Amino acid sequence: MMICMGFSETIFLFLLALVIFGPKKLPEIARQVGKALNEFRRASNEFKAQIESEISQLEMENHQQILPPSPPPKGAVAASPLTLEQGVGDRLSFEPHVEPSPAEHDAAMKAPDA
Numbered sequence: 001m002m003i004c005m006g007f008s009e010t011i012f013l014f015l016l017a018l019v020i021f022g023p024k025k026l027p028e029i030a031r032q033v034g035k036a037l038n039e040f041r042r043a044s045n046e047f048k049a050q051i052e053s054e055i056s057q058l059e060m061e062n063h064q065q066i067l068p069p070s071p072p073p074k075g076a077v078a079a080s081p082l083t084l085e086q087g088v089g090d091r092l093s094f095e096p097h098v099e100p101s102p103a104e105h106d107a108a109m110k111a112p113d114a
Helices: 007-021 026-065 102-110
Strands: 077-079 096-098
Touching: 007 026
Parallel strands: none
Antiparallel strands: 077 096
């Protein structure tokens, strides 16, 4: 729970510390408190940066593992599914599938069916 201190409470604590520690010790105590707060802030920032770098590294690893397969380049030889040959004892055969080039595709589209 955060306690909100007003101006009057701050002045009261300062005067109380002045009375308890004296004017000679108060600057030294203030320096020590300032150094401790600075060191705490630095450690906190370092811890936060380390956690963020670990999270980003894990996200990069997960992103690389989930990539979908890339499509084959145009004109590449693609394997068609295995088919059963009729009359040869039901052997499996492999028939390669070759994509036609754009020129062959255009010629086939323009040629009348025989």
